[in-house]
Amino acid sequence: MVKVEYTAENVAKCQCTSCPVQAESECFKGRLRRMQEMISEDVDIASIIEAENVPGLYCSTGKASCTDLDAHQICKCGECPIWTEYGLNKGEPGSYFM
Template identity: 50%
Template sequence: MSKVEFNMENLQKCICNTCPVQAESECVKEKQKKVQEKLPEMMEKDMMPEPEMVPGLYCAQGTATCDGLDPDKMCQCNECPTWKEYNLADGEPMGYFCRDGEAR
């Protein structure tokens, strides 16, 4: 298993945005809104947002900086293309990267 890169390609595949674990977090909602606003311009300039701006791609960046997450809900990572591409099922932790840190 290779390290998941924090890059635009993987960010676009990430489905953390629709995950029920972070759906009720006001902090996450705020960050999602800001990133959505800035992303088109950043893509145009071939730039990548700082990890702390992005409420997702936790398999690459590690634990969430926002609070208000609810790990009693179901992690969606096993439905993400990156999960299969990087064989994340063979690594640690088994999903819930927002709570348990980056894939390794």
Template identity: 40%
Template sequence: MQVDFSMENIRRCLCLECPVQRESRCVRDKKKIMLLITQQDLDSAMRMDTDRVPGVYCSTGRAICRDIDPHEECLCSGCEVWKEHILSESDVSDYFCIKKISR
């Protein structure tokens, strides 16, 4: 399984909408940083490092925010990135944000 960490995948990723992350202060703070970068910088893609983006965990591994709620519903199976890369057949087919994946 190889999913690129790219602006295209960041835009299509459902992680930012996931109930698992809904109450996370860390995720809210990271969203604000992402918004600021995209509003102020035309080269925002160059500044979207994995430590700034609370998502695309199928590419980066486990979530960078530790205050997410694993008891909430996961949206991975409805994500276009998940479908495109047939992640249902991977070793970790759900909750990419919680389970460590090999890259």
């Protein structure tokens, strides 16, 4: 089974930050805000590349770190370059990493 690497490059490609599944999540909004603040303060992305700080790349960790997500919305994983690059359509769960 393919393993998606947890790297800054893959975080940058991840579409999770614009995913409708997370759009109303307070947990997601807080993590996104903190990540944007750190980036604006020129914090080295490599120093914050921990799953608890990054609201995405769940296909690498296997599970979203926020629990207040809405599975009734359409997941964006199928539109993501990581999805294509790693052939995630052949894996499980395949999207909705919740």
